[in-house]
Amino acid sequence: MRTTADQLRDVLDHWQSGTGPLYQQLADAIVQLAEAGSLEHGTRLPSERALATSLHLSRNTVTAAYQRLRDDEWLDVRPGAAPRLGSRARGLDGMSHQERFSKILPGAQVPLVGLSSACPGPAPVVSEAFADPGLLLDGAPTVGTGYAALGDPDLVAAIVERLRLQGVPARPEEVVVTSGGQQALWLAVTGVASAGGPVAMESVTYPGVFDAVASAGARTLALPMGPDGLDVAASVKLLRAARPGAAYVTTFHNPTGTAITEADAVRLAEMASACGTTLIDDRITGELALTGRPSRPLASLGTGASVVTIGGLSKIFWGGMRIGWLHANATLAAQLRQRKAAMDLGSPAFLQRLARVFLEDHYDSTLAWRIASMRESLDATVDALKEFAPEWEFRMPDGGPCLWVKVPGANADRFAARAADAGVPVAPGSAFEVVPGGGASRFRLPFYLTPEEMRLGVKVLAEQAP
Missing domain, CATH: 3.90.1150.10 (Aspartate Aminotransferase, domain 1)
Structure with missing residues (x-):
């Protein structure tokens, strides 16, 4: 298990120069980990002597950092006891995920x-399709049992083609058809997060992810954000320090509408690869670019990172078009496909057939x-x-x-x-x-x-x- 000193060492090793005295950098590193949730309320910190030895710092530096944290009410200190993170490090509570x-x-x-x-x-094509489904489906809208529990093969092929156009080297066995992006997100998080471990995500994020994290028995870890979106430099440091099993990111970011550059996306993915972190790339709104070109999927960047890509039709065609998908490695996809089928016997075959036509002819x-x-x-x-x-x-x-x-x-x-x-x-x-x-x-x-x-x-x- 990684100790507090291990996490602080990783943050300090990658700290940018010119950020103030060393004791302030150490205090800031502890605050960063506490705000992100990597160090929780009540966590016992090392003694001044032990931390100085572990980080190869002078004891005066650690003493000054701890004093700064005491002054700012980040530490609870009792005579004869090791300092602990105080109430300012307490995460969100009082609001259920529901x-x-x-x-x-x-x-x-x-x-x-x-x-x-x-x-x-x-969208107009959706209204036309529901007014007379037979026109788009070239025949009766109801076929067979109405089940397509493991995904309509023609729809899967259309999704694979769409992913390949976006640069993702997808294969049919790597795709899971879901009942919208929310279910894809829940399957992805619960499929890759570990019980008790952290799931990293932007410090403000889509509310639908919290229930998935709780269902996995995991905990949230906040990636820092600035005025223009995700602070990639700080997030890379935090990933290296905390080494979460999964990191959830959105494109374009929900709710701020920001996007990171391709160079920053590569940096983030490379660090995730180095840390063994699976990236969950939520691209439900990823094609809705208002300026410039859409960002490339993380799975298309060739970094070697493990990526689960989430997509769907609801944000482009209609909120009621509850057809989504996820792309992952074939082993994980097979597991999640069976879990999905066990949950609800698959997305309605009728909607899957319409989705295939929308993707192929009207996207x-x-x-x-x-x-x-x-x-x-x-x-x-x-x-x-x-x-x-x-x-x-x-x-x-x-x-x-x-x-x-x-x-x-x-x-x-x-x-x-x-x-x-x-x-x-x-x-x-x-x-x-x-x-x-x-x-x-x-x-x-x-x-x-x-x-x-x-x-x-x-x-x-x-x-x-x-």
């Missing part, structure tokens, strides 16, 4: 403008239509924000369907409660936090709706601000 996920789900009442869920309405045109519609709605949303709430802060997204909006001075949960009462429910930042405070004063604002609906929604939200 409560967290419920904050992004639509409520029972039909809202004036529903903005809690980042799910789109149907590129529908993707282009969806992005154009999103850009129109984003423009209207930004104009409305400037008019009705000019003090609110946000970064223009690189891709994906959401803005990550800060309402200065607001309590995110109270703001979300007032918004719901006014008929415009939104997901508060607390639903996305891995580290307490990561979503402070923020809410997620999806812009899938029409420009007119987005303008009305922003106007009502602005009226609820403090």
Whole structure:
């Protein structure tokens, strides 16, 4: 088992120069590991003498670092006892995984403008398909038993072709068809995470991952984020220090809409490979690029990293199109395929047949239509924000369907409660936090709706601000 000193040594070995005195670097390294969850509340730290010996530092350096941590209330110190991480290192509690996920789900009442869920309405081809399925399916929509428990072979072939176009060297036996991206995520996390071990993820992230981590008996480990998304340099250090069994990342990032560069993606994947960490690359929104080209899948970068790639149709075609997939090595895919079949006897064969047609004949045109519609709605949303709430802060997204909006001075949960009462429910930042405070004063604002609906929604939200 890796000790606290081992983790600190890895962080310090890769610390950038020019970050302040050595005692401050040591204190910062302990805070970084504590904030990320790698060192938990109550963890006993080595004595000053033992840590100085282990890290080849002077005892005065360790003494000064510990004193700094005491002054900032990171350490609990009792006479004659080793220091322990204090209450500031306590992770999120008081919110169940179900409560967290419920904050992004639509409520029972039909809202004036529903903005809690980042799910789109149907694309034109979806509406046409459900009006007369036989036209797209070249015959009766109901065939055989209606089961395709292990995945319709024609759909699997279409998924393989789509992955290969994205640079992933996929084979049919490496693909698992799922009931949407959420099930793919749950299967992936519970399939690769270890009980008691950490699963690394961005410090604000998609709420659906927390239940999967809990189901695996694992714990969360927060990868640092900055104003422009994932802090790859700091994340690489943390991976090396904590060596988690799995790391979950999203493209484009949910909820901030940020993306990392290809060079940073390579750095992250190479470190994951070196640490034996399986990367779970959630690309449910990965094709929805608003600026430039979509980021390449991590599995296409040739780094040798173990990668599970998640994809699906819900963010492009329709939220109700509950067909997703994951790509992994053949052994893991076979295990997860059987688990999936045992859970629900497979995704409906009818939807799988439609999905195959959508992928083969309508993917590129529908993707282009969806992005154009999103850009129109984003423009209207930004104009409305400037008019009705000019003090609110946000970064223009690189891709994906959401803005990550800060309402200065607001309590995110109270703001979300007032918004719901006014008929415009939104997901508060607390639903996305891995580290307490990561979503402070923020809410997620999806812009899938029409420009007119987005303008009305922003106007009502602005009226609820403090």
